[in-house]
Amino acid sequence: xxxxxxxxxxxxxxxxxxxxxxxxxxxxxxxxxxxxxxxxxxxxxxxxxxxxxxxxxxxxxxxxxxxxxxxxxxxxxxxxxxxxxxxxxxxxxxxxxxxxxxxxxxxxxxxxxxxxxxxxxxxxxxxxxxxxxxxxxxxxxxxxxxxxxxxxxxxxxxxxxxxxxxxxxxxxxxxxxxxxxxxxxxxxxxxxxxxxxxxxxxxxxxxxxxxxxxxxxxxxxxxxxxxxxxxxxxxxxxxxxxxxxxxxxxxxxxxxxxxxxxxxxxxxxxxxxxxxxxxxxxxxxxxxxxxxxxxxxxxxxxxxxxxxxxxxxxxxxxxxxxxxxxx
Numbered sequence: 225x226x227x228x229x230x231x232x233x234x235x236x237x238x239x240x241x242x243x244x245x246x247x248x249x250x251x252x253x254x255x256x257x258x259x260x261x262x263x264x265x266x267x268x269x270x271x272x273x274x275x276x277x278x279x280x281x282x283x284x285x286x287x288x289x290x291x292x293x294x295x296x297x298x299x300x301x302x303x304x305x306x307x308x309x310x311x312x313x314x315x316x317x318x319x320x321x322x323x324x325x326x327x328x329x330x331x332x333x334x335x336x337x338x339x340x341x342x343x344x345x346x347x348x349x350x351x352x353x354x355x356x357x358x359x360x361x362x363x364x365x366x367x368x369x370x371x372x373x374x375x376x377x378x379x380x381x382x383x384x385x386x387x388x389x390x391x392x393x394x395x396x397x398x399x400x401x402x403x404x405x406x407x408x409x410x411x412x413x414x415x416x417x418x419x420x421x422x423x424x425x426x427x428x429x430x431x432x433x434x435x436x437x438x439x440x441x442x443x444x445x446x447x448x449x450x451x452x453x454x455x456x457x458x459x460x461x462x463x464x465x466x467x468x469x470x471x472x473x474x475x476x477x478x479x480x481x482x483x484x485x486x487x488x489x490x491x492x493x494x495x496x497x498x499x500x501x502x503x504x505x506x507x508x509x510x511x512x513x514x515x516x517x518x519x520x521x522x523x524x525x526x527x528x529x530x531x532x533x534x535x536x537x538x539x540x541x542x543x544x545x546x547x548x549x550x551x
Contacts, residue, residue, distance in 0.1 A: 225401065225402075225403075225404075226369070226376065226377050228283075229284070229377055230377060230379075230399065230401055232279060232283045232284070233280075233367050233377065233399075234379060234397065234409075235279065236275065236276040236279040236280060236367065237276065237367055237379045237380075237381040237397060238381065238397065238411075239275055239276075239279070240272040240275050240276050240350065240365045240381070241365050241381040241383045241395065241397070241411070243268075243271055243275065243313060243314075243317055244268040244271070244351060244357075244365065244383060245384075245394075245395075246313065246316075247266070247267055247268040247271065247313055248268065248360060251266070251268075251357075251358070251360075254305070255267045255309060256306075256354075256358065257297050257298070257303055257306060259297060264354050264358060265293060265297070265354065266357060266358065267309050267310050267313065268350075268351050268357060269292070269293050269354060270293060270295070270306075270310050270350075271310050271313055271314065271350075272350035272351055272365055273291050273292075273293045273332075273333050273336050273350035274310070274314070274329050274332040274333045275314075276336075276348055276350060276365075276367065277289050277332050277335035277336045277348070278328075278332040278335070280346055281332075281335050284346075287341075287344055287345060287369075288339070288340075288341050288345045288346070289336045289338055289345065289346045289347075289348055290336065290338055290339065290340050290345055290346065290347045290348070290495065290525060291335075291336025291337065291347070291348040291349070291350065291495065292349050292493070292495050293336060294333065294334055294337050295330040295334050298310075298330065298333070299330065307329075310329060336350075339524075339525075340370070340494070340524050340525060342372070342373075342522075343371065343372065344369070344370065344371045344372075345370055346367065346368070346369055346370075347370060347494050347495045347498050348366070348367050348368075348495055349364070349366040349465075349493075349495040349496060349499075350365060351363055351364075352364040352365070352366045352463075352465050353463030353464025353465075353466070355436070355437060355463060356462075356463025356464060357463075361463060362382065362384050362385065362436075362462050362463045362464055362466045363382075363383070363384065363463055363464050363466070364380050364381060364382050364464040364469075364500075365380070365381040365383070366378075366379070366380045366381075366464075366495065366496075366498070366499040366500065367380075367499055368495075368498035368499040368502065370494070370498060372522075373520065374521065374522075375402070375498045375499075375501060375502040375521055376401065376402040377399075377400070377401050377402070377502070378398075378399065378498060378499035378500065378501070378502035378503050379397065379398070379399045379499055380397070380398045380399070380465045380466075380468065380469055380499045380500055380503060381395065381396075381397045382395050382396050382397070382398070382464075382465075382466045382469055383395040383411070385466055385469065387473065387475055388475065390410060391410065391412065391413055392410045392411065392412030393412060394412040395412075396408050396409065396410060396411060396469065397409040397411060398468070398472060398473070398503045399503065400502050400503045400505075400506040400507070402502065402506070403506075405418055405420075405507070406418070406419050406420075406472050406502075406503045406504075406506040407419060419472055419473040419474065419507050420472075420474060420507050420508045421471060421472060421474055421477070421504065421507050421508045421509040421537045422474040422477055423508075423537065423539070425539050425540075427453060427454045427455055427456070428456055430455045430457075430478065431455075431457060431460065431470075431475070431476040431477055431478070432446075432450045432453075432455055432458075432460065432476065432477070432478045432480070433459065433460045433461075433467045433470055433471065433476045433478070433479050434446050434459045434460075434462075434467070434479065434480055434481065435461065435462075435463070435481060436461040436462055436463045442482040442483065442484055442485055443461075445551060446459065446480050446481075446482055447459055448551065449480065449544065449547050449548065449551060450478075452547050453540075453543070453544070453547065455478075460476070465496070465497070465499060465500035467479045467500070467535075468497075468499075468500025468503055468504050468535060469500070469503060471504050471507075471509060471535050471536065472500075472503045472504045472506075472507035472509065477537055477540060478534075478536045478540060478544065479504075479533065479535040479536070480514075480532075480534055480535075480536075480544070481514075481532050481533040481534075482514055482532045483531060483532050491526040491527055491528050491530070492526065492530065492532075492533065493525060493526055493527075494521055494524075494525055494526065495525075497511075497519060497527065497533060498521060500535070501519055508537075508538070509535060509536060510534075510537070511533070511535045512534050512545075513527075513530035513532050513533060513534065514531055514532035514533070514534055514545070515530075515532075515545075516545050517529070517530055534548075
């Protein structure tokens with residue numbers, strides 16, 4: 225099922241990965257805009273969203289797209305230089321620019337401004353981990369299809385990810401369809417293979433991943449939980465849904481995100497977790513909030529019914545929840 229949606233989704237994410245990688249190599253300090261919440265958005269965020277939304281809308285015009293970005297700030301006169309750079313990057317990708325004539329770039333970005341549909345919709349984070357992108361480090365292009373409140377397809381492109389014992393240095397794409405398992409594509413070799421989470425319980429070999437940004441979680445408590453689990457290695461801090469891919473592919477066992485005590489009421493955005501969560505689950509793992517509740521994608525653009533994130537193996541899930549509840 226969903227063969228065409230997967231095929232087109234993979235094509236769209238791959239194109240966005242390729243152009244975002246070029247942008248990252250040429251990025252300058254002036255190639256970003258600070259939004260009203262002080263979070264940065266780069267020319268890559270806008271370009272990636274324009275490319276993916278254009279492709280999806282062309283093939284599936286009746287499926288709305290709920291994306292992270294909108295063109296409002298880009299339309300401001302003081303940001304005209306940012307728009308020109310977006311246009312120039314797209315012109316260098318002629319097959320993309322042919323679909324995105326000058327007057328339609330903004331419209332293509334805003335195709336991602338739909339509201340979640342009770343029946344079916346795409347959700348997109350065009351550059352998940354923008355601060356990592358700005359540092360020249362890890363980020364992801366994350367796309368998911370949600371039907372009746374359930375994630376049924378997820379794609380996470382990780383352009384800068386290298387995996388130990390895997391050849392290639394051009395990144396990986398992780399993807400999954402409900403009931404069909406999870407896979408990874410090596411972007412250099414184009415090899416595709418099934419992936420599964422690890423099944424060992426050796427604490428000396430376990431790896432723990434968490435957000436790079438301290439504001440994204442309670443890093444002190446998360447580190448303490450790792451110690452209580454008797455995990456000898458310190459947590460690895462990474463940006464974006466790359467963390468989900470690492471857990472799903474058996475290269476880490478735990479991704480934990482406990483709300484920062486300074487923002488205890490913060491609710492996660494659906495586009496930050498939809499793709500990654502199904503990829504881990506279809507690889508044999510468990511994804512829940514820190515209270516053990518399944519993630520609920522039926523409540524709009526946020527996971528308003530959940531608190532925090534835990535993605536791990538079935539053998540560890542209950543043990544970690546017990547430690548969290550007693551911390």
